[in-house]
Amino acid sequence: MEYTPDTTNTFSLGVFAGKRDKDRLADIVYYDNHAVSPADSDNRLYTFQYYNHNLRNRTSDFALGSFDYDHTFKNTSKLSTSVLYEYTLLGGPTVNQNLGYPDTSVLYQDEYNTNDNPLHGIRAQIDYSFKPFDFGQLEVGYQYRNLDHTGDFIYERRTDFNDDFTLVPEFSSEVNLTRNINSFYSQISGKKGNWDYSAGARLEVMDRVLTLKDKANTIDDTYNYDFTKLYPSASIQYAINDKTNIKAAYSKRVERTTTFKMNPFPEREHSETLEQGDPELKPEFIDLVELGINKKIKGGNTVFATAYYRNTQNLVNRVNTIYNDTILNRIYSNVGKAKAIGIELGAELKPTKNWTNFIGANIYNYAIDGRFDNRPVDSESTQYSVNLNSTYTFWQNASLQFTFNYLSERVTAQGEDSRFYSPNLTFQKSFFNDALTATLQWQNIDMGLLSTNEQRITTYRPGEFYTTTNYIYEVDMVFINLSYTFKNGKNKSKFIESEFGKREF
Helix, strand or coil: CEEEECCCCEEEEEEEEEEEEEEEEEEEEEEECCCCCCCCCCCCEEEEEEEEEEEEEEEEEEEEEEEEEEEEEECCCCEEEEEEEEEEEEEEEEEEEECCCCCCCCCEEEEEEEEEEECCCCCCEEEEEEEEECCCEEEEEEEEEEEEEEEEEEEECCCCCCCCCCHHHHHCEEEEEEEEEEEEEHHHHHHHCEEEEEEEEEEEEEEEEEEEEEECCCEEEEEEEEEEEEEEEEEEEEEEECCCEEEEEEEEEEEEECCCHHCCCCCCCCEEEEECCCCCCEEEEEEEEEEEEEEEEHEEEEEEEEEEEEECCEEEEEEEECCCCCCEEEEEEEECCCEEEEEEEEEEEEECCCEEEEEEEEEEEEEEEEEEEEEEEEEEEEEEEEEEEEEEEECCCCCCCCEEEEEEEEEEEEEECEEEEEEEEEEEEEEECCEEEEEEEEEEECCCCCCCEEEEEEEEEEEEEEEEEEEEEEEEEEEEEECCCCCCCCCCCCCCCCCCHHCCE
């Protein structure tokens, strides 16, 4: 809801509440060739056939509210303020059952994880923009963010359906995180002649405290992590003529981790996998340098090319260690540095009046250099991605759009992820002066002829373990959507978004 009493003041109030729920079901049959062997030996002790039922449920009940106030001064400078509060109750159990096969009435092991972890989040900020110089506008601001995330993780087990679950204390825990971030920023931007430019910096002061306790009373640890860091950025663009411009840019940013990836107490992700986090996990710091050219060509078409260098410190990867003879620990950890050097190419093409296309390709060399579990990490490969969007307008109120996204094979700290691609087709038509719109979508086109929406993830450590899983998602999904607009009108009010809980979910 927005209220504008006059041309200089605007008040905005927003409330957003709802529920999110997501299930992931993985039912796997382990046949006779599933071998049980000592972790330090190739000697097979015996083979074992069984059925694993694993259901992971995630829920999120959330409510958030925000209040914004904007004021425009007589000299056109502007003051903007905003306050947001969010409460989200995250939870949902994981059920892991190892059953007999083909007789699934036989129970070998039944495990149950709960993870009630509510969070409270606050974000407050104030921004002021004005034009003190003829050559540019100056913006300054301050933002405060606070996250209070508590969790109670219960891990229970039984070996008979008639028995009660019993607590596994070494896997059950309390995990509490508090994180405070104070940010100050300043930026100047402007245009003079053929030049467009901007430069700025953000100073961030972060303090993070993570406390861990297990139900066995053997762990009571506190992990502190804090830093003061400057994030500079700058960009400059020069118009050679009305059809060609060149640009250069540099930026430094941070990619924060979630609480889930810092929880070191394991969750039974599959029969052969315990998933856990790293309590000392650091955020990724990313430096990006770009140099590009954009050119308009005949027929209103456009082509562009951007060369770039990206350096990532504290790279976070999902890696494995051995828990016992048939179970791996899947851990999120900092594995070192990653460097990417590449070029992004693209074109917007319009062969006919009714047909428009965009095609882009990104080709780069990617290298990871670091250490994990006292072992060196050294991976490198040339990787690429392709994106295509083609739209044909049959007449004024009907169109057909085809999209195709392709990712090549990519290396990780302990293996590689296979190629992944997805073609989609959308037909849209409007009726009654665009009041009624009908949309027919065919997503993840496969028809049994392709390998759409399918990706194999492989990790290994020579002489110790090798694991590969082919994730096959839904294909050939057809959606029909009808929407009717009773009255056209421009709504200037801003809809608020989740700042904290959506990312954790």
